[in-house]
Amino acid sequence: MAEVEQTRHEWRVPWQIVALKAAGVAVCAVLAILGDHRQLFLAGVAGIGCAVLAVRDLIVPVRLSAGADGLVVTGLSGRERISWNDVDRIRVDSHRRYGLTTELLEIDAGDQIHLFSRFDLGDSVVEVAETLMRLRP
Structure with a gap:
């Protein structure tokens, strides 16, 4: 097997x-x-x-990890496992102010919303969102 x-x-x-x-x-x-x-x-x-x-x-350098079983979010309050069933929405929130564009990855998991910038993830938030959408069953 x-x-x-x-x-x-x-x-x-x-x-x-x-x-x-x-x-x-x-x-x-x-x-x-x-x-x-x-x-x-x-x-x-x-x-x-x-x-x-x-x-x-x-x-704790790893802020977000994802696999087939779900997400692991790490921050100041500790580490939290989130199954894909608990994830309501994944989106990129983009704001333009004073000529600068700010993008945040928003993961809505029921009562919690997790926000990540490119400084948290080390990668473009759009690319991370696309990867998460591909991993999500």
Whole structure:
């Protein structure tokens, strides 16, 4: 009896984005050292925020994975498995403002909506949506 190979697709945060967040931490640290008390507070809060996001990206770089059994979404709140039966809609939401176009992948799973940008996925959200639609039974 031959085993059927199941392909699993993964989308992860690009290393360039993690490096940019780490650089933000360094810039905030320099601003905190060189500034006054107000600047120390603001730079400290911004630096801590960037550090939390950078550490999250290093610990859990894969944001979305999909296979025949469904989706796995990973974020700040942990990891969640979503079966294809629970996915109501997959679409790309596109907004144009100030000459820039922002695209978000929207996965509607009942009571939850998961949003991903190309900075979360490391790939075009349109291509990811097309791949998910092909995988969805």
